[in-house]
Amino acid sequence: MLRWLIGGGREPQGLAEKSSVQTIGEEQIQNPYTELLVLKGHQDIVRFLVQIDDCRKQTRFIEDGDHDWKRIRFASAGDDGIIFLWNAQTGEKLFELHGHAHKITAIAPFYSSDASGENNQLILTASADRTVIVWDCSSGKQIQKVSCFHSTVKCLTVLQRLDVWLSGGSDLCVWNRKLDLLCKTSHLTDAGISALVELPKNCVAAAVGKELIIFRLIDRPEGWNVLEVKRLVDHQDNILSLVSVNDLTFVTGSHVGELIVWDAFDWTKQASECNFWDSSLHTDAQPEIKLSQSPNETSVQHLTSDEECVFAAVGKGIYVYSLQMKRVIACQKTAHDSSVLHIAKLPNRQLISCSEDGSVRIWELREKQQLPAEPVPTGFFNMWGFGRANKQANQAAKKTQENTTMYFLELVGDLIGHSSAVQMFLYFGELGLATCSADHLVILWKDGERESRLRSVTLFQKLAQNGGSQLKF
Numbered sequence: 001m002l003r004w005l006i007g008g009g010r011e012p013q014g015l016a017e018k019s020s021v022q023t024i025g026e027e028q029i030q031n032p033y034t035e036l037l038v039l040k041g042h043q044d045i046v047r048f049l050v051q052i053d054d055c056r057k058q059t060r061f062i063e064d065g066d067h068d069w070k071r072i073r074f075a076s077a078g079d080d081g082i083i084f085l086w087n088a089q090t091g092e093k094l095f096e097l098h099g100h101a102h103k104i105t106a107i108a109p110f111y112s113s114d115a116s117g118e119n120n121q122l123i124l125t126a127s128a129d130r131t132v133i134v135w136d137c138s139s140g141k142q143i144q145k146v147s148c149f150h151s152t153v154k155c156l157t158v159l160q161r162l163d164v165w166l167s168g169g170s171d172l173c174v175w176n177r178k179l180d181l182l183c184k185t186s187h188l189t190d191a192g193i194s195a196l197v198e199l200p201k202n203c204v205a206a207a208v209g210k211e212l213i214i215f216r217l218i219d220r221p222e223g224w225n226v227l228e229v230k231r232l233v234d235h236q237d238n239i240l241s242l243v244s245v246n247d248l249t250f251v252t253g254s255h256v257g258e259l260i261v262w263d264a265f266d267w268t269k270q271a272s273e274c275n276f277w278d279s280s281l282h283t284d285a286q287p288e289i290k291l292s293q294s295p296n297e298t299s300v301q302h303l304t305s306d307e308e309c310v311f312a313a314v315g316k317g318i319y320v321y322s323l324q325m326k327r328v329i330a331c332q333k334t335a336h337d338s339s340v341l342h343i344a345k346l347p348n349r350q351l352i353s354c355s356e357d358g359s360v361r362i363w364e365l366r367e368k369q370q371l372p373a374e375p376v377p378t379g380f381f382n383m384w385g386f387g388r389a390n391k392q393a394n395q396a397a398k399k400t401q402e403n404t405t406m407y408f409l410e411l412v413g414d415l416i417g418h419s420s421a422v423q424m425f426l427y428f429g430e431l432g433l434a435t436c437s438a439d440h441l442v443i444l445w446k447d448g449e450r451e452s453r454l455r456s457v458t459l460f461q462k463l464a465q466n467g468g469s470q471l472k473f
Contacts (some may be wrong), residue, residue, distance in 0.1 A: 001278075004271075008185055013420070014287070017117050021335065022136075022411045024413075028134075028245065029412075030364065031412060031415075032450070033446060034449075035411065035448045036417050036444065036445055037443065038417075038441055039086060039443065040441065041442075042080055042084065042091060042441070042442070043440060044078055044103070045078045045423070045437075045439075045440070046078040046436035046442055047077070047078045047104070047423045047424070047436065048081065048107045048316050049425065049426045049434055049435075050075050050123065050426075051074045051075075051088075051426055052073040052085070052107070052123065052137050053072045055070065057301050071088075071089070073087060073088060074428075076442050077107050077437055078436070079104070079421075080446055081100040081102055082096060082097065083104065086434075088428050088432075089431055096137055097142070099125075099142050100133065101127070102127050104127055104198075105155045106124075106154060106155050107125050107156070107332065108124045108157065109124075109158070110122040110123065110134070111158075111160065111273050111335060117193070120136065121136075122135060122143065123135050123137060124211075126155075127152075128152050130152055131146060132145070132156070133146075134179060141305075141340060147183070148178055148206045150171070150187075151170040152192075153167045153169045154169055154192055155194065157197070159204075163176065163177060165430065168188070168193030168195075168357060171185050171186070171187060171188065172184065172193060172196075172215060173187070174217060174224060174226055182223070182224035183224040183225050185226055189208055189209060191208065191209050193206045194240070195207040195242040197243065197250055199250065199264050200247055200264055200265055202217045203217070204217070205262075205444050207242050207252065210235045210236065211232065212232040213228060213232075214231075215228055218230050219464060232269075235254045236256055237258070240299060240301060241300050241302055241312075242303070243303040243305055244247055245323065245412070246304075246307050247303040247308055248264050249264055250264050251310050252303075253314075254299075256298060256299070257275075257276055257300060257314060259273040259303075260272045261310070261323065263415075270321075271326040273321060273328065276314045276315075276333075279373065298314060298315050299314070299315060299339070300312055300313070300315070301313045301315075301339060301340060302341065304343055304344055304345055305323075308322070309321060309323060310321050310323060311344075311345055312343070313340035313343040315339060316334050316335060317332055317334060317335050317340065318340055318351065318363065319331040319411070320407065320455060330406070330408055332363065332411075334407075334448070335355075335363070336361065337357040337359075338356035339355060340355050341354055341356060341421065341424065342354050342424040342425060344425065346427060348361060350362055350364050351363040351368075351409065354424065354425055354435060355421070356422075358418045359422070359437055360415040360416075361411060363410065364406055364412045366407060367405060367406070368405075368408055417435075417443050417444055418435065418441065420438035422436070423437060424436060430450065432445045432447075433445050458464060
């Protein structure tokens with residue numbers, strides 16, 4: 001596959017040859033990402049990427065060659081405590097934000113409105129230095145810093161509808177846009193809150209060790225309050241992943257490979273999956289099968305959803321869990337050489353996964369072609385295709401075939417550019433995707449054909465502006 005290195009710097013080294021995982025040849029027809037831009041600046045592991053602008057409204061201006069389109073920006077942060085703001089189209093470094101003394105532990109975009117009604121694009125960053133800083137993305141300046149935390153803030157969640165944001169650590173704290181502390185819980189545990197997700201009825205779910213705690217936010221004339229309303233103790237080990245599917249459902253995943261689907265209104269368990277290995281055992285809607293593999297091999301590192309399926313990064317594999325059928329419908333048990341750290345669903349039935357082995361891979365979810373099941377004849381007339389029993393058997397076989405549609409994940413692209421663990425990525429639609437890694441780099445992956453076309457458009461525009469004069473060499 002052709003790769004162009006843009007923006008200077010050394011080309012990242014490739015990884016060692018794959019051992020047990022599926023491989024793909026040089027001809028990657030379905031992989032558009034044939035150009036890359038290496039973004040340098042970080043001095044330690046880059047763990048977080050967050051999108052600042054909505055790119056859906058911007059791409060058509062780029063395709064038309066309009067240079068006045070609004071910049072699409074994203075931020076990167078990691079263990080060096082520095083936050084960088086980048087232009088997702090050009091790779092230009094916009095701002096370098098200094099203010100934290102230790103590594104970044106959480107980051108979240110926060111859209112706020114001032115008195116004039118103008119939207120301000122902000123980002124919140126939490127650090128191991130026990131502070132949270134609010135930054136202005138337009139100026140790169142620090143707006144305010146909160147230093148009253150008793151422990152490290154591990155997660156940040158913005159509740160846009162209530163115009164508040166939450167910080168999770170040893171306590172759950174509720175803040176307004178001015179960074180006034182509205183209310184907080186009492187000390188939970190030393191381990192603290194590792195993940196938060198918004199639920200209906202002004203509620204949030206907080207992962208605290210192996211427990212899931214439901215809190216309700218109450219806004220009264222005398223002030224805000226946060227109440228613990230329920231504790232869910234169905235997991236056998238620490239909850240590592242927490243994702244909202246829609247307004248009705250959310251899903252959790254644990255260190256020992258448990259996946260639980262929850263009702264977002266009454267917080268009851270709708271379904272569960274405890275075995276991601278033997279597909280022949282998925283006959284029950286809620287199997288209760290214990291895992292024989294080690295926790296590292298079965299740990300649910302990351303979850304995402306498209307409202308029809310849940311996509312789980314489990315150990316070295318990726319799994320597709322159907323919410324309607326309540327079972328795993330496709331998997332790649334060894335999608336990577338090491339643990340999968342992040343997974344995302346693309347609009348075109350494709351998945352992207354990244355791993356500790358330094359690779360980024362593109363998968364396509366495809367339906368298996370199954371041959372019609374033929375009934376076994378019983379009796380003399382059925383041998384010749386006569387009789388009612390043959391018709392019923394055919395109908396039963398057809399019904400079974402329809403109900404057991406199987407899928408598989410095919411590797412269609414392998415992006416080898418990082419020399420160490422890829423922590424996560426952001427997908428920008430037609431603008432490509434960004435990855436961050438323990439090699440201190442951020443890489444922008446671009447559609448080579450699209451970028452070539454845009455360069456041609458720019459060249460013709462320059463020729464037109466010069467009155468059709470010839471280029472000077």
